[in-house]
Amino acid sequence: MKLAKKILSACLVGAFSVSLAQADVTVYITGATAYRSPAIASIKAYLTGGYVGIYGAKSGVTNETNAAAAAFRGTRTENPALGTIIIKCAWGGSVGGVKLVQSTTSFNIDSQPGVKGWIPDAALPAGNSGGTIFAGTEGTTTIIGADSNTYTFESGVSAAKPDAAFSDCLQSTALGGAGGDAVGLGSQGGKIAVIPFNVVVSNGVTPSSVTVITLPSAYASGASVINYTSTTGAALATGKVIGGKGITPGTTITAFDASTITLSAPTTAAGDTGLKITAADNASAPFDNITVNQLNQVITNGLRLSAFTGLNSDNTKSVYAYGRNSDSGTRISQMGESGKGVTQRPGAHLIPTISGGSSGGKGGLPSRQVTGLAKWSTETVLGVTYLPGQGGYSSGGDLKDAISAYGAQLVTPTGYTRPGWMIGYVGRSDAATATATTFGHNTAKRLTFNGQKDWNGTTFTDGGVPTAGYNDTAIKEGNYQLWEYENFFRKSTSTGDKQTVLDSLAAAMEAATAPSGSIKLTEMNAARTIEGGPISY
Numbered sequence: 001m002k003l004a005k006k007i008l009s010a011c012l013v014g015a016f017s018v019s020l021a022q023a024d025v026t027v028y029i030t031g032a033t034a035y036r037s038p039a040i041a042s043i044k045a046y047l048t049g050g051y052v053g054i055y056g057a058k059s060g061v062t063n064e065t066n067a068a069a070a071a072f073r074g075t076r077t078e079n080p081a082l083g084t085i086i087i088k089c090a091w092g093g094s095v096g097g098v099k100l101v102q103s104t105t106s107f108n109i110d111s112q113p114g115v116k117g118w119i120p121d122a123a124l125p126a127g128n129s130g131g132t133i134f135a136g137t138e139g140t141t142t143i144i145g146a147d148s149n150t151y152t153f154e155s156g157v158s159a160a161k162p163d164a165a166f167s168d169c170l171q172s173t174a175l176g177g178a179g180g181d182a183v184g185l186g187s188q189g190g191k192i193a194v195i196p197f198n199v200v201v202s203n204g205v206t207p208s209s210v211t212v213i214t215l216p217s218a219y220a221s222g223a224s225v226i227n228y229t230s231t232t233g234a235a236l237a238t239g240k241v242i243g244g245k246g247i248t249p250g251t252t253i254t255a256f257d258a259s260t261i262t263l264s265a266p267t268t269a270a271g272d273t274g275l276k277i278t279a280a281d282n283a284s285a286p287f288d289n290i291t292v293n294q295l296n297q298v299i300t301n302g303l304r305l306s307a308f309t310g311l312n313s314d315n316t317k318s319v320y321a322y323g324r325n326s327d328s329g330t331r332i333s334q335m336g337e338s339g340k341g342v343t344q345r346p347g348a349h350l351i352p353t354i355s356g357g358s359s360g361g362k363g364g365l366p367s368r369q370v371t372g373l374a375k376w377s378t379e380t381v382l383g384v385t386y387l388p389g390q391g392g393y394s395s396g397g398d399l400k401d402a403i404s405a406y407g408a409q410l411v412t413p414t415g416y417t418r419p420g421w422m423i424g425y426v427g428r429s430d431a432a433t434a435t436a437t438t439f440g441h442n443t444a445k446r447l448t449f450n451g452q453k454d455w456n457g458t459t460f461t462d463g464g465v466p467t468a469g470y471n472d473t474a475i476k477e478g479n480y481q482l483w484e485y486e487n488f489f490r491k492s493t494s495t496g497d498k499q500t501v502l503d504s505l506a507a508a509m510e511a512a513t514a515p516s517g518s519i520k521l522t523e524m525n526a527a528r529t530i531e532g533g534p535i536s537y
Contacts, residue, residue: 024082024083024084024085024497025082025083025084025085025086025497025498025500025501026085026086026087026088026160027085027086027087027088027163027164027494027498027501027502028088028090028109028118028160028161028162028163028164029043029087029088029089029090029162029163029164029165029166030089030090030091030092030096030097030100030109030112030115030162030164030165030166031091031092031093031094031097031098031162031164031165031166031167032091032093032094032097032165032166032167032168032195032328032329032330032486033068033091033092033093033328033330033395033396033397034094034168034195034197034328034329034330034396034426034427034430035166035168035193035195035427035486035517035518036065036066036089036091037065037066037429037515037516037517038193038195038486038514038515038516038517038518039089039166040064040065040070040089041065041515041516042505042508042509042512042515043072043087043089043505044072045508045512045515046076046504046505046508046509047072047074047075047076047085047087048075048076048077048078049074049075049076049077049080050074050075050141051072051073051074051075051141052072052073052074052124052125052126052141052142052143053070053071053072053073053124053125053141053142053143053144054070054071054119054123054124054125054143054144054145054146055067055069055070055071055119055143055144055145055146056068056069056070056116056119056145056146056147056148057145057146057147057148058147058148059358059363061145061397062145063143063145064143064145065429066397066429066433067091067145068090068091068114068115068116068148068395068397069088069089069090069091069115069116069117069118069119069148069153070088070089070119071086071087071088071089071118071119071121071123071124072086072087073085073086073124074141076501076504078504079500079504082497082500082501085501086121086124087501088118088119090109090115090116090117090118090119090162091115091395092112092113092114092115092327092394092395093112093113093324093325093327093328093329093394094165094166094167094168094169094174094327094328094329094330094332095167095169095174095326095327095328095329095332095382096111096112096113096115096327096382097112097162097165097166097167097174097489098165098167098169098171098174098175098180098182098489099174099175099382100112100161100162100165101161101162101163101164101165101182101489101490101491102175102180102181102182102491103181103491103492103493104181105161107382108155108156108157108159108161109154109155109159109160109161109162110153110155110156110159111382112327112382112394113325113327113379113381113394114394114395114398115394116148116153116155117153117154117155117156117159118153118154118155118159118160119151119153119154120151120152120153120154122151123146123151125142125144161491162491163490163491163494163498163502164185164488164489164490164491164494164502165182165488165489166192166486166487166488167329167486167487167488167489168195168328168329168330168332168333168484168485168486168487168531169329169332169333169342169484169487169531170485170487170530170531171184171190171487171489173332173342173530173531174329174332176343177343181492182489182490182491182492183489183490183491183492184487184488184489185488185489185490185502185503185505185506186488186506186507186509186510187507187510188510188521190487190488190489191485191486191487191521192485192486192487192488192506192509192510192521193485193486193509193514193518193519193520193521194475194483194484194485194486194518194519194520194521194524195427195428195483195484195485195486195517195518195519196427196428196454196470196475196480196482196483196517196518196519197330197333197334197337197425197426197427197428197482197483197484198425198426198427198428198431198446198447198454198482199290199295199423199424199425199446199447199449199482200400200403200423200424200426200431200434200435200444200445200446200447201285201287201319201403201421201422201423201444201445201447202285202403202404202405202408202409202421202422202423202424202444203366203403203404203405203406203407203408203442203443203444204283204284204285204406204409204421204443204444205278205280205281205283205366205406205407205441205442205443206280206281206283206406206407206409206410207233207369207406207407207410208234209234209240209280209281209283210233210234210278210279210280210367210369210406210407210441211231211232211233211234211235211236211240211278211279211280212231212232212233212276212277212278212367212440213228213230213231213242213244213261213276213277213278213279214228214229214230214231214274214276215227215228215229215271215272215273215274215275215276215277216228216229216273216274217273218270218271218272218273218275219246219267219270219271220267220270221246221266221267221268221269221270222266222267223263223266223267224262224263224265224266224267225260225261225262225263226260226261226263226267226271227259227260228259228260228261229259236253236256236261236279237253237279238252238253238254238255238256239252239253240252240253240279240280240281241279241280241281241282241441242261242263242277242278242279242441243277243278243279243280243366243437243440243441243442244271244275244276244277244278244437244438244439244440245269245270245271245272245275245277245438245439246267246268246269246270246271246438246462247263247267247268247277247437247462248265248267248268248462249437249460249462250265251263251264251265252264253279261279268462276367276439276440277367277439277440277441278366278367278440278441279441280406280441282443283443284443284445285409285421285443285445286305286308286309286314287305287308287309287447288445288447288448289308289447289448289449289450289451290308290423290447290448290449291449291450292337292338292339292449292450292481293339294307294308294319295334295337295338295339295423295425295449296338296339296340298319298320298321298348298423299321299323299334299335299338299340299346299347299348299349300340300346300347300348301347301348302318302319302320302321302348302413302416302420303318303319304317304318304319304418305317305318305319305420305421307319316418317409317418317419317420317421318416318418318419318420318421319420319421319422319423320348320350320373320413320416320420320421320422320423321346321348321349321350321422321423321424321425322349322350322351322352322392322393322399322402322403322422322423322424323346323349323376323392323393323399323424323425324392324393324394324395324396324399324425325379325381325386325391325392325393325394326345326381326382326384326386326390326391327381327382327394328392328394328396329484330396330425330426330427331346331392331425332484332531333425333482333484333531333532334346334425335531335532336484336530336531336532336533337449337481337482337531337532338532339532342530342531342532345386345390346389346390346392347389347390348375348389349375349376349389349390349391349392350373350374350375350376350389350413350422351373351374351375351376351377352364352370352371352372352373352402352405352408352411352422353370353371353372353373353374354368354369354370354371354402354405355368355369355370355371356368356369357401357405361393361398361402362393362398362401362402363401364398364401364402364403364404364405365401365404365405365439365440366404366405366406366436366437366439366440366441366442367406367439367440368405368406369405369406369407370402370405370406370407370408370411370422371407371411372411372414373408373411373412373413373414373422374413374414374415375388375389375413375414375415376388376389376390376391376392377391378391379391396426396427396430397430397433399424399426399430399434400424400426400430400431400433400434401433401434402422402424403422403423403424403426403434403444404433404434404435404436404439404442404444406441406442408420408421408422409421409422423447427517428454428470428516428517429516429517431446431464432463432464432465433463433464434464435460435464436462436463436464437462437464438462438463449480449481449482450481452474452479452480452481453471453474453480454470454471454472454474454475454480454482454483455468455469455470455471456468456469456470456471472519472523475519475524475526476519476523476524476525476526477525477526477537478525478526478535478536478537481535483519484531485521485528486518488506488509490502510522525537
């Protein structure tokens, strides 16, 4: 390490008064949104000397683990010679991530759909309450959410190329079978963990049964009565299930008047002023399992509901799919696990119109209604054109939001003759949010796959997490099929301190307990050689 760098580190230890431009090493990471939450947890745990951070906040983004962009500044006490470390994250997709870390790439960080770029250095907050980033721990450091419209992202040809990428798929798969020069990190040639996936079926609440309730003020945890100012939709009625922040799933209305609602069970957490909650009749999809063949047919052109229920009366309805675009490793997993093949394309990914949402079928919540469905329009992703029905969402976050919106099962998609239920293929954390009841009544649920599930029990928290936890053993022993290896690749030219940070980050991830949403690689008794391929012991 050069003397000037050692002097700079010493100055930073004494007081945080040095320009951010003098940071010792900055590492840029992109890749899979499905692995975003475990990756962020690993990065925070890696910065053992404390850190500060920022994430791009917008509607529906509640913390750094589900934001499209985040940045952290801190130190690693195990290697003080590195000085200050800045790690910037811009999450897009596995395919785009792998392509961006190739030495010959002509793409920029914002070439990936939905990616604005890197959060600028100037947006990072000052030190924690101790006055310096070196004094903090995860419990005392500062992470803030800032509206992404308030600053200018580092983007375009002048922006840094990613040093590394997390990917739910192999390098050769992302590159269409071609070889690449990205270097696999960690002791397993790039494999860093295992990531499970779930198939989730949409919220079944019907528009005629929904009442959206606007609260004038917050309510406390333990409240049995909540105040409201107005309702929209169907009239209030006793017995209707009510859903919202801190309201136990299954809670019903036992009494009401013009300004108050009495609950059958007290709230478990405080609500927010102006929060919108919903009251509805119970309704959920009439099936709980999907097979590999059914998944294949649903993403090809939809499949009649009767194929799931065995009832002739269900011939008038179908099951359709929301999906991810070609930048996504989750999409590759879906294509592999469905038996279509990782090089193939879906034929019937749909896009919803969501009342109260933003353009492009985004912004779904349990209190927002699906009013239209159509095949995903023709789109070009990373220089390749995809025909109607072959595209999809640029992030699992947008897909899981669409799944949670109500009313899709009553809408007949443009070009089809039957209304139907929607399914989505997502990672565990997105499955939890898709089925959560924290923002309104939501009957979306996980489906077992070929009769197997990766969760324990039958009950879930209001955040959509199984009460009895996840059944990792089902994956480790090869019983539950929907999983892929999470890979961690670096650019071959990311050397010096950048390589040191990436190598030590990968080693720390391998040594630590796997973050929520992933499984430790060394605990696997099952293996596979390609996405969706046969599982061996």
